[in-house]
Amino acid sequence: MAGKILIIEDEPAISEMLGFTLARAGYAYDTVANAEQAQAKILAEPPMLILLDWMLPGISGVDYARRLKKEKLTAQVPIIMLTARGEQEDKIKGLESGADDYVTKPFSPQELLARIKAVLRRTAPQAVDEVIEIDELRLDPAGHRVTARGETLEMGPTEFRLLHFFMTHSERVYSRGQLLDLVWGRSVYVEERTVDVHIRRLRRALERHGHDRLIQTVRGAGYRLSMEA
Amino acid sequence: MAGKILIIEDEPAISEMLGFTLARAGYAYDTVANAEQAQAKILAEPPMLILLDWMLPGISGVDYARRLKKEKLTAQVPIIMLTARGEQEDKIKGLESGADDYVTKPFSPQELLARIKAVLRRTAPQAVDEVIEIDELRLDPAGHRVTARGETLEMGPTEFRLLHFFMTHSERVYSRGQLLDLVWGRSVYVEERTVDVHIRRLRRALERHGHDRLIQTVRGAGYRLSMEA
DNA sequence: CATGCCGGTCACAAAAATGTCATAGTAATG
DNA sequence: CATTACTATGACATTTTTGTGACCGGCATG
Numbered sequence: 001m002a003g004k005i006l007i008i009e010d011e012p013a014i015s016e017m018l019g020f021t022l023a024r025a026g027y028a029y030d031t032v033a034n035a036e037q038a039q040a041k042i043l044a045e046p047p048m049l050i051l052l053d054w055m056l057p058g059i060s061g062v063d064y065a066r067r068l069k070k071e072k073l074t075a076q077v078p079i080i081m082l083t084a085r086g087e088q089e090d091k092i093k094g095l096e097s098g099a100d101d102y103v104t105k106p107f108s109p110q111e112l113l114a115r116i117k118a119v120l121r122r123t124a125p126q127a128v129d130e131v132i133e134i135d136e137l138r139l140d141p142a143g144h145r146v147t148a149r150g151e152t153l154e155m156g157p158t159e160f161r162l163l164h165f166f167m168t169h170s171e172r173v174y175s176r177g178q179l180l181d182l183v184w185g186r187s188v189y190v191e192e193r194t195v196d197v198h199i200r201r202l203r204r205a206l207e208r209h210g211h212d213r214l215i216q217t218v219r220g221a222g223y224r225l226s227m228e229a
Numbered sequence: 230m231a232g233k234i235l236i237i238e239d240e241p242a243i244s245e246m247l248g249f250t251l252a253r254a255g256y257a258y259d260t261v262a263n264a265e266q267a268q269a270k271i272l273a274e275p276p277m278l279i280l281l282d283w284m285l286p287g288i289s290g291v292d293y294a295r296r297l298k299k300e301k302l303t304a305q306v307p308i309i310m311l312t313a314r315g316e317q318e319d320k321i322k323g324l325e326s327g328a329d330d331y332v333t334k335p336f337s338p339q340e341l342l343a344r345i346k347a348v349l350r351r352t353a354p355q356a357v358d359e360v361i362e363i364d365e366l367r368l369d370p371a372g373h374r375v376t377a378r379g380e381t382l383e384m385g386p387t388e389f390r391l392l393h394f395f396m397t398h399s400e401r402v403y404s405r406g407q408l409l410d411l412v413w414g415r416s417v418y419v420e421e422r423t424v425d426v427h428i429r430r431l432r433r434a435l436e437r438h439g440h441d442r443l444i445q446t447v448r449g450a451g452y453r454l455s456m457e458a
Numbered sequence: 459c460a461t462g463c464c465g466g467t468c469a470c471a472a473a474a475a476t477g478t479c480a481t482a483g484t485a486a487t488g
Numbered sequence: 489c490a491t492t493a494c495t496a497t498g499a500c501a502t503t504t505t506t507g508t509g510a511c512c513g514g515c516a517t518g
Binding site: 197203219220 | 493494495496497498
């Protein structure tokens with residue numbers, strides 16, 4: 001999984017509970033108690049999702065969400081608001097503010113996790129822990145394992161992420177630049193040619209059962225994972 | 230085992246009987262006679278499961294369960310309702326209120342224990358006192374003992390908990406941070422690399438019959454217990 | 459108050475992963 | 489064909505991550 005979930009919640013008990021729930025579900029997370037701390041974390045490493053308390057000390061969650069959506073760095077990051085009131089008014093406000101979803105307290109861990117999955121599925125399919133299988137090639141995100149006909153295929157972390165990305169975005173070409181952004185992560189400066197090398201390594205890892213043919217070069221454009229010859 | 234079972238029951242005879250049953254089954258527990266006392270205990274240390282009488286002085290068990298499920302601190306704690314009436318209506322009400330299961334009086338200790346196990350199995354697999362066996366390696370939570378081919382393997386408490394966790398969550402990778410959360414317990418400040426050391430100690434303890442191969446390193450991700458090579 | 463067991467840290471060794479290059483290949487192009 | 493424009497690959501030097509042994513301090517035991 002590429003990133004963490006950032007919990008912005010000032011009530012320690014709640015934030016701890018959220019963290020525990022997320023950890024049990026296999027998500028990595030960070031917790032902060034206010035907007036300033038959140039900014040620091042975000043600058044250090046933009047999270048893949050933000051859980052935002054509706055009421056924060058200093059600034060309201062709604063306002064903060066609006067602010068986050070204006071910032072280029074965080075505009076793409078989905079936000080789930082945690083709101084105490086179950087009133088329609090607040091819900092609408094929350095959504096208008098740019099939150100992608102909201103959960104009203106009280107909520108069960110199941111509900112929270114379901115919302116998170118739903119949101120991630122449409123913003124970052126890589127982040128959803130579901131086994132993906134394409135043409136006999138299985139990738140298990142939770143177990144962090146790739147198998148072909150029951151046999152485990154060994155590969156390095158980057159190759160795993162690359163394959164994971166391709167398997168969640170198949171049949172579509174990505175340029176080296178896009179891959180660097182999406183797999184390596186923005187704010188990384190690496191030679192574009194480096195992608196070639198990792199593609200090579202990935203192919204070698206998939207060779208065992210001929211799955212290297214899935215990784216195709218599109219001359220002048222980039223690479224793609226496709227089942228078509 | 231992580232926590233205790235909280236019995237909320239105003240009838241001393243029943244409460245005593247419950248305590249006896251739980252103790253014999255190896256569970257730690259606390260008993261309280263009403264909601265106020267329960268709140269106090271819960272704040273002090275959230276239990277891993279609550280046995281809740283359907284009728285309480287002051288507030289009905291159903292209402293109290295609903296309240297517990299609304300509190301974030303206790304939202305994820307499973308609740309088993311103890312109800313005197315065997316009527317369908319009550320059962321449904323109990324479940325709607327947020328109870329995870331119910332037991333109708335009179336009930337046998339066996340039945341109660343079975344329900345507890347079932348509920349814990351789906352909320353906290355580690356809390357179930359069941360012998361787990363993976364690839365000739367047996368872990369007996371009740372006896373706090375690990376054996377391989379009849380031979381007892383010695384290890385420290387932390388290594389035991391770690392192994393227990395892995396055996397109840399196999400085939401899945403956990404990062405050092407997650408392991409600290411889930412095995413050491415939330416709100417513990419320990420160096421992440423400490424996990425490595427305990428992994429090392431656990432592996433050494435499992436070496437005798439080659440079970441150390443079950444504990445696998447997944448570079449850049451964490452550790453996993455898996456039977457696959 | 460010795461002793462021994464444990465758990466947490468360190469520092470250093472060992473292993474693996476990464477990013478770059480230089481060179482070899484290959485497909486377009488005219 | 490000859491050229492040009494890209495892409496494939498093997499080899500390296502480095503940087504990251506892990507593995508491990510040793511050490512220290514807290515605690516319970518005797």
